Amino acid sequence: MPHIPRERIISLPRTDIAGIDAGGTKTHMRFLDPATGEVKHVQARSADYDSLEHLFYGCFDMAGCLPRSLVAGVAGRPGRDGDVRITNHPQWPTFRRRAFATDLEMSLVTINDMVATTAGVADLDESDWVPLTPEVTPHPGPALLAVSVGTGVGSASVDRT
Template identity: 95%
Template sequence: MPHISRERIIGLPRTEMAGIDAGGTKTHMRFLDPVTGEIRHVQARSADYDSLEHLFYGCFDMAGCLPRSLVAGVAGRPGRDGDVRITNHPQWPTFRRRAFATDLEMSLVTINDMVATTAGVADLDESDWVALTPDVAPHPGPALLAVSVGTGVGSASVDREGQAHPAESGHIAWQPVTVLEEEYLRSLQRLRPGIPISVELSIGGLRGIDHMYDFMTTRKKPGPYIQEHVDRFRREHRGIGPVITAAAVGGDACCREIMRLFGAILGQFLRSNVLMCMSEGGSVWLTSGVLQAPGVCDLLISDTAFLERFIATGAEHAELMQEIPLFAVTDRQVAVRGAFALTRQAAEQEPAVLH
């Protein structure tokens, strides 16, 4: 675990602004080079650190500069004072925003990482996304829902006035539709008796994909070498998602079944989110992690019940779902791009906003 002293950090040259996307697995920092003024980027492995404070130190050290203004999107739920913990690193101490900012003489705002993602979506151009439902007309106005399935599962929405709203939607429960889904849910209930089984626990990258793999391999044997790769990833404390998605895209029958289960639960999850926060229409953007693995979104559309569950013909408001365009974001840095854009916007509009 790298040890970077406060003295080293405060001795770094200053840059005017930066954005950070701090996730459970990876953390990205986008910043202005203090010498050339160019936009640059560094990446850290979150698990290499023991706190959000030290993770930020690591980003500053790799960047070789200390920002005066920073917006940090964090995979957690910031309180009113900006203090926050990364959800999937519960052993880390709570990050104290004001004390950190005061100590380093910087303007610092902490936001939910999915709010940063919505800002990043607004900053994309047509080369940064793919339409998953090209026959559905784009929706006018800023209303959108951004959804991520990475280490965890999360979303945030933007309303018709352009105001972003964070959510902890990955922790809501889901409803099985098929016998297979009911059996899967029961297997999770045996693991976690007495608590609601969340979407994140069921399909998220930290635990959900492991749960789906262990459940499905009792019914269908994976192809040669897949179990070997899964065992190696688990020994190395790495998420097995890349193994499963690559094998599914490659045609492995067991991993295809896993992705069919994944797609059905994800489609239902998106539908529930749209009904809760975008009932007047908008667009849905799939971002990060599992959803950006090569071939996954194509597989969701062509070989799973993803769209069927999203629209849910025969259920209430299926006509609304048919009018919602779906997009897959291909820019893997959309969240840090959004955090940087928010820092820049605040600096341009009113520097005193960041405190």
């Protein structure tokens, strides 16, 4: 399992903002390249790490930058304090949001990954939909359900009424 020292992470150039989708199988990070301002992406295999903290370190290292602000969608249910145990890796220690953020001098929000997915549904239009039952007349309104089938099965709904 890769171990990236904290000293290496804190020496990285800073970027303003990044987002991480930390799943049980793979993790994606989108970030603003600090040199160009361009949106870039890195991907990691979650099981290659022994904790959410080390997984985040791996993403920062691959990206070559450390965000000042980070939103992390995680496969688990964050508590009120943002601490979370990852559902698909019960052997990992509980991630301590405040300690991690303070140590790296960043603003950090942890949310459930399906909450993040559901928030994005509002940005989809009909060209983004794929009918699963083409013989059934499509619902005239926007999508109301997001389902993610990966290492875990997650679902979320949005009631727009």
